[in-house]
Amino acid sequence: MKIAVINWRDPWHPAAGGAEAYAWEMAGRLARSGHSVWFVTARAPGQRRRAEREGVRIARMGGPYTVYPRVLAWLLGRRQAFDVVLDCQNGIPFFTPWVLPRRTGIFCVVHHVHDRQFDVHLPRWLAAVGRFLEGPASRWTYRRHQSVAVSPSTVHAMRERLGWTGPIHIVPNGVTVTTVPREPRSAAPRLVCVGRLVAHKRVGLLLDAVPELRERWPGLTVDVIGRGPEEARLRAGLPEGVTMHGYLPDEDKESLIASAWLQVSASQGEGWGLCVLEAAALGVPTVAFDVDGLRDAVRHGETGWLVPEGADLGKGIAAALDEVEGAAAEAYGERCRAWAAGFSWDRSAERMEALIEGRHLEPGWEGP
Structure with a gap:
């Protein structure tokens, strides 16, 4: 089949995150299965307009906002070229049904509902536009098309907050870990935070908790891994023990x-x-707020802990440190590894391929 995977960024974009990893893992595996795959995306400064990696042809065009009309124009000029389009929604989708023929199989891929996050990142008027495009405009545009969500809570949010009525299938994330020697656990408590440094990740809440945690565990350290627009602000007020x-x-x-x-x-x-x-x-458990997505990825009390939204994050971390301070640490590690072992990009891509080829999918959550 001839497939276009359309995503806001590619994995080599400076602001790439988990959505980009997901889109690329799908594209690469579909190409290795024998399909002809294009990855259509925005172009960051210094990136080539055309490239090819792992059998996937890459077309880059436009910036954070201009990528949307540029991609639609690109597709309009090739409207007979594709059998299937994966239209990935990163806040708003690309509205590809507007320019493609009815025979094209279009699947709207949704990672999470952004409604509240528009207010964090955009002026009030533009946030309202974002919510309209994500909600009523998307709901109407994709009403006759199938959608893909990555977790049960995303499905729930699409139904409850966006009023989505069409069929939604779950194709979860996989996991890839480079083979490295198993590092010994730090002797003193060590926390790690991984992700893009953007406002809605709220890394500042973790940094605010560090001084109080170090009163009880003076040797406690925190490693923050990632980059993004919040980096300079966070670096300006780093507490002791944070790198x-x-x-x-x-x-x-x-x-x-x-x-x-x-x-x-x-x-x-x-x-x-x-x-x-x-x-x-x-083998490392996670402490997170009990919010969309994270409540699916963390099995409370088994592979980590969920803190009620609005509660004191520092207290939640302290309680978790008490749990893993002794002999129980290895048990948590084993449960974490067993949970992660049930997910793979190969398995998720096989499910996506079955979906776009029209083969039967069992409904519901396909995790372990």
Whole structure:
């Protein structure tokens, strides 16, 4: 089949995150299955307009906002060229049904509902436009098309907050961990936080909790891995014991994670929380707020802990440190690794391929 995977960014974009990893893992595996795949995306400064990787042809065009009309124009000029389009919604979708023939199989891929996050990132008037495009405009545009969500809470949010009426299938994230020697756990408590440094990730809540945590555990350290527009603001007020690493190669990142006692996510909401699965694969449990996506990725009391939204994150971390301070740490690690082992990109891509080829899918959550 001829397939176009359309995503806001590619994995080599400076602001790439979990959505980009998901889109690329799908594209690469579909190409290896024999399909002809294009990856259509925005172009960051310094990136080539055309490239090819792993059998996938890449077309880059436009910036954060102009990518939308540019992609629609690109598709309009090739409206007979594709059998299937994966239209990935990163806040708003690309509205590809507007320019493609009815025979094209269009699947709207949704990681999480952004409604509240528009207010965090945009002026009030533009946030209202974002909510309209994500809600009524998308609901009408994709009403005759199938959708893909990455977690049960995303399905729930699409139904309840966006009023989505069409069929929604779950194709979860996978996990890839580079083979590295198992790092010994740090002797003193060590926390790690992995992800893009953007406002809705709320890394500041973790940093605010550090001084009080260090009163009880004076040797406690925190490693923040990632980059983004919030980096300069966060660096300006770093408490003692915190190191901000920026971007790290996978092997270095995984070594730091594997040595941590806990991973912490203060995010306002996720589609899934890919960093949770990556940490679990290395035997590290996660403390996170009980919000969309993260409540699916973290099994409360087994592979981590969910703190009620609005509660004191520091107290939640302290309670979790008490749990993993002794002999129970290894049991949590084993449960984390067992949970992560049930997810793979190969398995998720096989499910996506079955969906776009029209083969039967069992409904519901396909995780372990």
